[in-house]
Amino acid sequence: xxxxxxxxxxxxxxxxxxxxxxxxxxxxxxxxxxxxxxxxxxxxxxxxxxxxxxxxxxxxxxxxxxxxxxxxxxxxxxxxxxxxxxxxxxxxxxxxxxxxxxxxxxxxxxxxxxxxxxxxxxxxxxxxxxxxxxxxxxxxxxxxxxxxxxxxxxxxxxxxxxxxxxxxxxxxxxxxxxxxxxxxxxxxxxxxxxx
Amino acid sequence: xxxxxxxxxxxxxxxxxxxxxxxxxxxxxxxxxxxxxxxxxxxxxxxxxxxxxxxxxxxxxxxxxxxxxxxxxxxxxxxxxxxxxxxxxxxxxxxxxxxxxxxxxxxxxxxxxxxxxxxxxxxxxxxxxxxxxxxxxxxxxxxxxxxxxxxxxxxxxxxxxxxxxxxxxxxxxxxxxxxxxxxxxxxxxxxxxxxxxxxxxxxx
Numbered sequence: 130x131x132x133x134x135x136x137x138x139x140x141x142x143x144x145x146x147x148x149x150x151x152x153x154x155x156x157x158x159x160x161x162x163x164x165x166x167x168x169x170x171x172x173x174x175x176x177x178x179x180x181x182x183x184x185x186x187x188x189x190x191x192x193x194x195x196x197x198x199x200x201x202x203x204x205x206x207x208x209x210x211x212x213x214x215x216x217x218x219x220x221x222x223x224x225x226x227x228x229x230x231x232x233x234x235x236x237x238x239x240x241x242x243x244x245x246x247x248x249x250x251x252x253x254x255x256x257x258x259x260x261x262x263x264x265x266x267x268x269x270x271x272x273x274x275x276x277x278x279x280x281x282x283x284x285x286x287x288x289x290x291x292x293x294x295x296x297x298x299x300x301x302x303x304x305x306x307x308x309x310x311x312x313x314x315x316x317x318x319x320x321x322x323x324x
Numbered sequence: 325x326x327x328x329x330x331x332x333x334x335x336x337x338x339x340x341x342x343x344x345x346x347x348x349x350x351x352x353x354x355x356x357x358x359x360x361x362x363x364x365x366x367x368x369x370x371x372x373x374x375x376x377x378x379x380x381x382x383x384x385x386x387x388x389x390x391x392x393x394x395x396x397x398x399x400x401x402x403x404x405x406x407x408x409x410x411x412x413x414x415x416x417x418x419x420x421x422x423x424x425x426x427x428x429x430x431x432x433x434x435x436x437x438x439x440x441x442x443x444x445x446x447x448x449x450x451x452x453x454x455x456x457x458x459x460x461x462x463x464x465x466x467x468x469x470x471x472x473x474x475x476x477x478x479x480x481x482x483x484x485x486x487x488x489x490x491x492x493x494x495x496x497x498x499x500x501x502x503x504x505x506x507x508x509x510x511x512x513x514x515x516x517x518x519x520x521x522x523x524x525x526x527x528x
Contacts, residue, residue, distance in 0.1 A: 151396055158392040166391070167384045176385050187395045264383045282345075283380040289347055308341045315376045322375040 139203035146194060158187055161204070165211055168285035171268060172215045182218055186211045205294050208285055212295070260321055267317035275310030282307055336363070340370050344377055426452050 137145070137153070139160075145153035165186060170179035190197075190210050197206055268276055281287045281295070289307070293300045315322065339356045342348050348356065360367050388394075426449040482489050 151399060154399070155392050155396045158395050162387050162391050163384070166387050170385055179385075180388055180391060184391070184395050184398065188398060188400075191399060260379070261383060264379065283377075284384065289345065304338075304342060304347060307345075308338050311341050311373070311376065312337075314380075315372060318376060318379060321379055322372050 140199045143194060143197060143199065143203060146191070154191060157203075161187075161207060164284070164286045165207070168208070168280060169211060169215055171265075171280045171284050173218065174265070178218075182214055183211070186214050189214065202291060202294070204287065205291050208281070208287060208291075208295055263318060263321060267314050270317060271310055271313055275306055275313065278303065278306050279310045279314060333366070336366055337369065340366060340373055343370075344374065422452065422456075 137156070139157070142153045142157045142160075146157070162183065165183045166176075166179050169182050169186075170176050173179050173182065186207070190207055193210070197203070268279060271279060278292060278296070281292050282289075287295065289300060289303050292298070292307075293303045296303070298306075336356060336359050339348050339352055343353060343356060360370065426445070478492075482492055
């Protein structure tokens with residue numbers, strides 16, 4: 130039986146890219162594309178735009194790679210680039226982020242959120258759409274401080290430690306905020322959570 | 325070993341949310357499991373938390389399968405000139421100024437009756453080239469003269485005593501150390517928000 134070689138770590142890939150190996154960059158993109166696109170989509174509320182911005186973020190990261198300090202985790206660095214890019218894009222679009230007191234009142238209120246699923250029946254389709262909308266509305270209705278962390282954790286798939294570094298918050302605060310945020314979200318999505 | 329007193333429900337509730345994230349310790353997990361044996365409300369809460377996590381995980385959108393290939397296809401040309409555009413801008417600007425000067429001279433000399441336009445442009449470019457060569461030579465001469473002058477002055481200053489030579493030696497070594505430290509300074513990397521605040525002098 131042949132022993133499978135372990136996949137290279139992020140710093141190893143970065144080193145290879147800096148030596149001019151584009152395949153390593155593609156590997157890095159594949160490693161983070163799902164997390165980054167989903168993270169950006171929850172802020173931009175548009176999957177196509179999230180793909181476009183994720184591409185910009187990867188290109189920005191590529192250009193700045195020689196300035197990346199490997200004493201920090203690559204994921205944290207990449208998501209910081211993504212966070213700044215998302216804020217810039219939102220500013221440019223003059224998209225008003227959902228505020229605490231007016232949940233759901235934003236430019237994309239009528240946006241349809243499809244829940245990815247294999248259900249093909251009309252009822253299943255409708256149910257998926259309802260679930261997709263409910264999740265987005267539930268997230269949008271959260272106060273910004275919780276919403277941001279929920280998106281980082283559940284869509285950016287960042288660990289508690291990575292979020293603490295990215296937000297420059299004590300780990301205990303991150304734990305507490307995520308606990309509260311998830312509790313609020315659970316209440317909002319109660320209809321979709323079978324006991 | 326004494327048994328610790330039971331926690332209130334708020335603590336167990338918090339652990340229920342942290343447990344699937346791997347954020348509770350082994351002992352906390354064991355204590356939670358013991359509590360769950362007797363608490364129907366917490367068992368139900370645990371199922372709802374798991375359902376929430378599953379719902380959120382399933383709602384992740386699929387990524388375009390061509391995405392990574394598209395990103396790689398859009399990469400800038402490899403090499404330092406692509407990564408640090410500011411560093412080659414000055415060189416490009418100097419070249420453009422040089423070309424512009426050559427063209428200007430060629431254009432102003434265009435009214436000269438003898439010789440073709442190509443010869444005139446060539447002569448103009450050669451003249452600009454000679455101008456740059458002369459300037460470089462003059463600069464080098466000045467530099468050499470100034471170094472020579474500096475050497476004479478230092479000789480005058482230090483020649484008198486061994487102590488001044490030693491002080492000057494220490495000064496030179498100190499400057500060298502500072503220069504090496506400057507070269508070996510850490511690369512600019514990720515800055516945390518608090519570091520940014522310190523850097524800019526702003527606070528929240």
